[in-house]
Amino acid sequence: MRSTVPLLVKLLAIAGFGILYIPVMMMMIYSFNRGKLVSVWAGFSTKWYKELWYDDVLLTALYKSLLIGFSSATISTIFGLLIAIAFVRFAHFRGRLFLSLVASAPLVMPEAVTGLSMLLLFIAMEASFGWPSGRGVDTIMIAHATFGMCFAAVVIQTRLRDMDKSLEEAARDLGGRQPFVFLSIILPLILPSIIAAWLLSFTLSFDDLVIASFVSGPGSSTLPIVIFSKIRLGVSPEINAIATLMILTISALVMIGSFLVLRRDGKK
């Protein structure tokens, strides 16, 4: 079937996607530049990717980012799931409105504010009972879990709300008890949203520069922090190379996430 989209709409669409993706493509192309200057093409080479492999600072940062991403995404998803269940399954409870405000505030809060307030909290905690001692991987993890949790709650809540409540009642009617009903019926049905929530939290954590800068300490620099400090010393195609790898990883995760969500929707 031939599409009947007007030409103007097509051009606008192409222009829009162009503005979004041409810079990214440029960056990816220049990561294969042989020369040291980012803006002058000097032939194809993969040497920056090789150099990346021997750059201990970057690799350590990558490892830390992954570690923080995995653990904070897991914590976010667990707490997000609990918040979502509280909202969807219990229509009335004391402090419901308060919790809903508190749970959605970090979604709209400027990151610098979140980061600064986290930093102040950690300092106050250390002063009063000695934990966490200094800033490091654990403080970044806690900070990321805190705001990732809100996103996870939103994602899971949507799916949970769409679920036919009589499924749970049918399971109870057939002799099922909690927590078995939850594990055998609800969890499998909302699993795609749980995975999507995890991937989203992971991506947010892996990308985050602002909050991490506030709550990181010596020796706990994440990948975005290292990249940002490298850029201040002058951009090298090595940055392009690592950025290309990050973009590929994150787009893969986002695509898996949306695929899981779409597949569920398609079934209904």
Add this chain to the structure above:
Amino acid sequence: MTPFIRIQNISKKFGKLLAVDDVSFNLERGELFSLLGPSGCGKTTLLRMLAGFEKPSEGYIEIDGQDMANVDPADRPVNIMFQSYALFPHMSVSNNIAYGLKRASLPSDEIKARVEELLRLVHLSGMGARKPSTLSGGQRQRVALARALARRPKLLLLDEPLAALDKKLRSETQFELVNIQEQLGTTFIVVTHDQEEAMTLSTRIGVMDNGKLVQTGTPNEIYEKPETRFVADFVGDISFLEATVIQRAGKYWLMKAATLIHATGSSTLTSGMKVSLAIRPEKITLTSQPTGQLNEFPVEIEDWAFYGAGTQYKVIGPDGIKLKVYQSHNQPSQANPRQLETGFVHFSPDATFILEG
């Protein structure tokens, strides 16, 4: 002997709203009872109280001599078939049916045999491995039925069991449901807003209005001897004539409703009393010429609708009284009644009933 299922003075309040208002009725083992009423009349709430999902505000429920007050839904000898069927979409048909059996921790070969038996019962043998999403509406309905029957409940509750099916499938499924019920002897309570469904399915019907159970009886009793205007109006088609009692005339009462009408009525009627006279459309005969029968008067035909097996007319009699008339097409050589613009109607005094007030 105590009845098999006893529902005694059950009420349910949601905040200030009285959803179910002092309902009592008993069921014998093996009955197919329908709760019939318009949406929002409390019938689903009553069903949910029987299943244990809602706690009655007052009254008690007893099943086979056992008080249900503090029994969890999981432990009640009651299963429910939901209006949406509520099939578990991530499980195969067999696993859906086996869900309740596994909770009862039966040995696995016994579960397997029972699932096979149920699949045969609902004519779905060989479909056990399919996912519910690959089944048609009628097949899903049968899986839901099999799943609800799996634990051999003493009482099966069906919430609008046929509402999601198209008309043709509905009538087939209706007979199938009655068949299965008779075969197993399980007591069924069906909730429905469809009076035709209630009529064809049940051994007894309870009509609900506004949280109250207004009348219980066999389908025949509900149709032919409605006790209130609401029941008469809700179940089947009916016309009402406002009439004043004049006097006793032999075995009938003579009354005036624009024209003189003979009607049956109890001996409690007195002269000058105002009553509602009710008559079903199919009890009225429409003719082109007067026949000289009792209760005959001329009418103008306002509107008609062809139903295939019959035609429904709206006619206006003397003084603007309105009647619905249904003529079945059972005579091969009947003059085409559609041509009529005026005519005569008559009906037997025995076909009328009186709703006082």
